[in-house]
Amino acid sequence: MLLRLTSKVISAVLLGGCLLAGPLYAAESASSLGGAEQDRYLAELKRLYLTQDERQALLAHSNDLLKTYALSAAYQVGQAQRQDLRYQLRLGGPGELLLREEIRSAEGADVAVRNQRIALFGVDPYIRYDCPTSGISCVLFSPADGSPLLSIVRDHKGAAELAKALSFLIRNLQKG
Template identity: 60%
Template structure:
């Protein structure tokens, strides 16, 4: 009886060791996959925007997405004060992202606001919300959580923009 119990315990220990050793291998494989996926994403953007500079490709893609998903007054039927809302990103000093926000009211008046965002020490993963009852998706500022960007409600577009901005932030954090 003791021999049967010892045999079962040793088999259980062996199975535990084998399962435990396979988990780190799976984690390493998935990290490699993520790295290959990132490289593929960046290579695709560089080919799309005909540049060898990763930062220029990310900036061009982010601006194209912001333009495509811009909130226009035409989408704001029934709103009290419909406005066109456009954004343009540029790079300033090392680690600095400049944001140009342009609001055009129904009367044609334009209000421009320029902001800078230092990306050093910031979490590059952006938070956004696209409430089903609204017409907009709102990105929270990585620095403080207040609303930072507002685009037309399109969850897939917001996801693509968040991905591009996340890659751009990581690129800018390199200096």
């Protein structure tokens, strides 16, 4: 009887330890983006884009991701007004990012262009995104006010990678 009780206590302690280890590991991996993970990520981007400038590598990577995951009319089967959404990022003044949005109708006849200045000083550099299960797109939100900033095709990995690259770019631009 004592042996059975002891084994139950040991099992409970081990189970409790395993349950606590999961959140601790997740918190540890989320905070690791600031150190060695960040250095590895930036070194890989500089190697990929053949530059020694972190800012240029992050900007080129972000623009490549925007092209890769662009929400085109071909993805919008069954939608009433299908259109291509294209985005491009450029550097503005100190602590400023310029976002160009191009909306083209499915027939290609109508084109609307909107330019937006995003002031980055004093904002949270982490980009949030949402990929609703009922939709065809993922939305990335503005770090300034949380409003929708841009839409890409519904791809969780693509949205996560773009959010990561934009977050690092914002942090870099906030340095001045």
